[in-house]
Amino acid sequence: MTDHSVQTGQTRIDRSRSMGLKLILVGALVVLLGAPLALVNLLAWERANRAETVSAEVGAAYGGAQEMRGPFLVLPYTIDREMEVRDANGRTRREMRTVTETIVLSPDTLHLTGALETRILHRAIYDVPVYEAGLQMSGRFDTGAAGDVLPEGGTIDWTGARMIYAVSDLRGIGEDFRFTLSGRRALRFEPQSDFDRLGPDGAAWRGMAAPVANLRPGEAFDFEGALQISGAGRFALLASGRETTADVTSDWPHPGFDGQYLPDTREIGSDGFTASWRVPYLARGVPAAWVEGRGYTLNQASTALFAVNLVTPADGYAQVSRSLKYALLFLAFTLLMFFLIEANGERPVHAAQYVLIGLAQVVFYLLLLAMSEHLGVWAAYGVAALATITLTAGYALTIFRSQPRAMVTFAGLTLTYLVQFVLVLVEDYALLIGSGLVFAALAATMFMTRKVDWYGMTAGVEGRASPAN
Known part of the structure; x- marks a missing residue:
């Protein structure tokens, strides 16, 4: 067994094992990012209450x-x-x-x-x-x-x-x-x-x-x-x-x-x-x-x-609140997409980079809330989504050093935000669509990681077998 083959086998073992830990990290990060999302949700609630207070004050003066x-x-x-x-x-x-x-x-x-x-x-x-x-x-x-x-x-x-x-x-x-x-x-x-x-x-x-x-x-x-x-x-x-x-x-x-x-x-x-x-x-x-x-x-x-x-049509605060209900789900989809691209590529994504990617998705909801008060909720959604997608896809290009993978990220994020937009519109079918999305995401994860050697056993066997060659 040469030093090079031993080193290669050990590298594969370390990478395989790190992917398993990385998946656990992604899950934990989704849970942790629930805290800043909760703060955005609280801010949305406060702004909605402020709007109701102003409406009540103006309305009371008018009868x-x-x-x-x-x-x-x-x-x-x-x-x-x-x-x-x-x-x-x-x-x-x-x-x-x-x-x-x-x-x-x-x-x-x-x-x-x-x-x-x-x-x-x-x-x-x-x-x-x-x-x-x-x-x-x-x-x-x-x-x-x-x-x-x-x-x-x-x-x-x-x-x-x-x-x-x-x-x-x-x-x-x-x-x-x-x-x-x-x-x-x-x-x-x-x-x-x-x-x-x-x-x-x-x-x-x-x-x-x-x-x-x-x-x-x-x-x-x-x-x-x-x-x-x-x-x-x-x-x-x-x-x-x-x-x-x-x-x-x-x-x-x-x-x-x-x-x-x-x-x-x-x-x-x-x-x-x-x-x-x-x-x-x-x-x-x-x-x-x-x-x-x-x-x-x-x-x-x-x-x-x-x-x-x-009735005031398309109440911005109500739509933002409904969007925040699905925030953790789509945050998980985004981080899972980066994990799958990493699992099927050669360049690793650092834990700190996962955190930044997750925070970018959280900031989307803050932008949505802030701009909806001035542009209307649907225009605000489009602007905030475009800004977040562009930022995240550009960051993916610097991480993976691959234009095709950056384009996949851009397309995946665009689809994610379009689906979230549809969920906000069709509230009566949100549970059905959301359940289907979760199933599809799980199926895609299982399919795209089917060849991942989570324990690194294959890499170890290849390393031990190399002297016979």
């Missing part, structure tokens, strides 16, 4: 997310009830007391028409969609329904009748609430900060109330109302009528519908949307009339909402 609830007719009545009272000596006894309670009536019919004109407000780098809404309403009340729920012995005080209407933020109201009964009686609404007299839950209501004069027992009447209101982000209406229909139009091309009822019909285009609702009595789940605080409350009735959200 915020508005919910319109009503109208409801409130009828006070008196009734004698046995109550527990305490005398001067501290003894309790039961006696009859006259108390005032409240009946709440829903409209028999209610039709709502809302028209939203939107615009974008700017603060620093943030855009906040706001709206000016014109709300028209019409319908009919039948006070005869009060007799169906009036407790025996109760007497309605018709002079104390009030019409109430709740709005999330009264600051958004642009002009007086115009409301007429039967086309002749105009009601004058005043701000009312609480409705404590309506029952234990009434204090949660904020809005307006107007006395209804000259209301006769059992009277049925039509009503019409008009309200100009500004808000931001969300526009919600309450299906307060026994039968409720609504039509909402807007110039905003990206609506999102929520609440208990989705539109029966909708048309969405680049110039805006039109949506219509019809909520029948049984679907509403709210009685036509009830005694407040005795089995049912206004707060319970206020859940029968349907709403439109002014």
Whole structure:
């Protein structure tokens, strides 16, 4: 055995064994790089919270997310009830007391028409969609329904009748609430900060109330109302009528519908949307009339909402967050690609070089986050990906000293970032695609390392056999 053959065999043994250790190193490095990725994720979360805070501040000054609830007719009545009272000596006894309670009536019919004109407000780098809404309403009340729920012995005080209407933020109201009964009686609404007299839950209501004069027992009447209101982000209406229909139009091309009822019909285009609702009595789940605080409350009735959200398309922070979910996976793919090129070539890749390659991929997500706030998420993704691919492929050229291997690196990275882009777009299929990619990467690793002598046994045999030659 010559010194040269022994040295060659030993070199092959050392390289084979080092590849096994290198693969373990790559796996450990992927785990360790999870720490800086977590910091980028935290930064993305902080920036998203900052954007939400700014949107909330701007939106609040414009009225915020508005919910319109009503109208409801409130009828006070008196009734004698046995109550527990305490005398001067501290003894309790039961006696009859006259108390005032409240009946709440829903409209028999209610039709709502809302028209939203939107615009974008700017603060620093943030855009906040706001709206000016014109709300028209019409319908009919039948006070005869009060007799169906009036407790025996109760007497309605018709002079104390009030019409109430709740709005999330009264600051958004642009002009007086115009409301007429039967086309002749105009009601004058005043701000009312609480409705404590309506029952234990009434204090949660904020809005307006107007006395209804000259209301006769059992009277049925039509009503019409008009309200100009500004808000931001969300526009919600309450299906307060026994039968409720609504039509909402807007110039905003990206609506999102929520609440208990989705539109029966909708048309969405680049110039805006039109949506219509019809909520029948049984679907509403709210009685036509009830005694407040005795089995049912206004707060319970206020859940029968349907709403439109002014959705901002391609929310940059949401897309960056989704991209970060796959960061470790694609970081592993990148380092694995370098390992496979090294395993099938002659030039080794130092551990420090693996660290730098991994850090370059981490910086991609930082660039994506920073540039998405100014360029938009998709343009930012393209610029950040191109910069990272070019940097990493150029570094591969200096490592492998081979233009073909550098081109393979460039192509592999391009494919990796394209696939990640697709995963961000098709969230519903992300698990399926990701699982397939992991399987494909494992299969490629097994195939490309099938001839690697992990223990270096072949090299050792060749070294010992050389004297026979």
